[in-house]
Amino acid sequence: MLENEGLTVWNIRRQDFPWKGSIEEKIKFLLGYAILAPSTHNVQPWLVKVKRNSCEVYADRTIKLPQADPKGGYLYISLGAFIKNLIIASKYFSMFERVTYFPKKNLDLVAEVFFKKSGSKKNVNKKFEMLLGAVPQRKNNRGLFRRKKIPEYILRKIEKISTPSGIRISYISDSGSIGKLAKLTAGGIRTLYSKKAFRYELAGFINHNLSTKRKGIPAYALKMPTPLSFIFSSLMRLFDMSVPIARVNYKSISSVPLICVISSKNDDPKTWLEIGRMFEALTLCFEASNVDTSIFVAALEIDSLRKQVKKISKARYEPRFLFCAGYIIGEIKHTPRNDVEEILMH
Numbered sequence: 001m002l003e004n005e006g007l008t009v010w011n012i013r014r015q016d017f018p019w020k021g022s023i024e025e026k027i028k029f030l031l032g033y034a035i036l037a038p039s040t041h042n043v044q045p046w047l048v049k050v051k052r053n054s055c056e057v058y059a060d061r062t063i064k065l066p067q068a069d070p071k072g073g074y075l076y077i078s079l080g081a082f083i084k085n086l087i088i089a090s091k092y093f094s095m096f097e098r099v100t101y102f103p104k105k106n107l108d109l110v111a112e113v114f115f116k117k118s119g120s121k122k123n124v125n126k127k128f129e130m131l132l133g134a135v136p137q138r139k140n141n142r143g144l145f146r147r148k149k150i151p152e153y154i155l156r157k158i159e160k161i162s163t164p165s166g167i168r169i170s171y172i173s174d175s176g177s178i179g180k181l182a183k184l185t186a187g188g189i190r191t192l193y194s195k196k197a198f199r200y201e202l203a204g205f206i207n208h209n210l211s212t213k214r215k216g217i218p219a220y221a222l223k224m225p226t227p228l229s230f231i232f233s234s235l236m237r238l239f240d241m242s243v244p245i246a247r248v249n250y251k252s253i254s255s256v257p258l259i260c261v262i263s264s265k266n267d268d269p270k271t272w273l274e275i276g277r278m279f280e281a282l283t284l285c286f287e288a289s290n291v292d293t294s295i296f297v298a299a300l301e302i303d304s305l306r307k308q309v310k311k312i313s314k315a316r317y318e319p320r321f322l323f324c325a326g327y328i329i330g331e332i333k334h335t336p337r338n339d340v341e342e343i344l345m346h
Contacts, residue, residue: 006214006336010136031340033135034086039078041205042335046082049345054114067201073272079110080276092128093118134287141292145255145326154289164274166265170313180312182253184305186246188298193242203233214336256324263315292328
């Protein structure tokens with residue numbers, strides 16, 4: 001299979017940090033970790049402006065997902081994950097000074113991260129070494145999970161991660177509740193995928209396995225063989241495949257040992273950004289412990305199903321994000337990314 005050049009960004013190594021470079025070069029290196037954040041349909045909705053000692057992070061408003069993200073919540077969640085990666089990298093290299101969210105009350109300028117000049121290699125903050133190492137290892141895993149429980153010491157470590165005010169995490173590990181949440185997710189998928197407009201939008205972001213596109217979902221990430229990958233988008237537009245797709249996802253979720261539901265009191269861009277940062281912290285902590293994660297939010301897109309998710313998960317607030325954790329069967333490849341130069345605003 002031909003290698004998409006958008007995969008090379010995953011080869012980033014902390015040993016290559018430009019200690020003797022300019023602060024601009026150092027910030028660009030840190031951004032190499034930020035761009036590895038997950039996003040809906042892998043649309044990568046971020047733009048940045050590198051300044052003298054800071055980096056402004058903007059929402060890319062040219063990207064619109066009226067079907068998958070009608071309220072724009074997942075856009076800000078993706079940006080929150082991007083910012084979290086940037087902060088982790090800058091803290092490891094002892095460059096982080098502070099971050100300001102929505103500094104100009106402009107919903108497009110979501111954050112400005114300020115940096116200090118880094119010193120020598122002796123100044124690295126090893127407290128963030130495992131999280132930084134997890135960034136280029138993380139994937140959104142799809143498929144069946146092994147019948148293997150997550151060790152208690154890992155769960156205790158995860159539960160110690162602090163949550164912002166107004167945000168809570170529910171951990172569901174009993175098989176009965178997991179089965180119910182799998183059923184609700186399958187119901188959400190059947191509802192969404194039965195809509196022609198939703199299928200058309202999603203089909204536009206699914207790329208065949210030999211594609212050189214850096215945005216969108218390569219079909220191999222959906223466990224699809226190369227011959228089928230060339231016609232799958234057309235099939236999705238033409239036919240309602242909601243039932244078989246729901247069945248596959250039901251089996252996947254039913255096999256996991258743990259489901260995490262992030263709920264929040266508020267429903268606004270600032271909260272979504274915090275949810276994104278929270279999710280990225282959790283998924284990186286899982287990854288650092290060799291635990292795979294997989295995002296499933298279909299049930300949260302349907303009001304009646306979301307209410308049931310809240311009841312089953314015993315969420316304190318309204319559920320906003322759901323993902324699974326466990327041990328995936330088989331190897332999963334990364335999805336491509338735009339490189340840092342492609343997201344710079346001049």
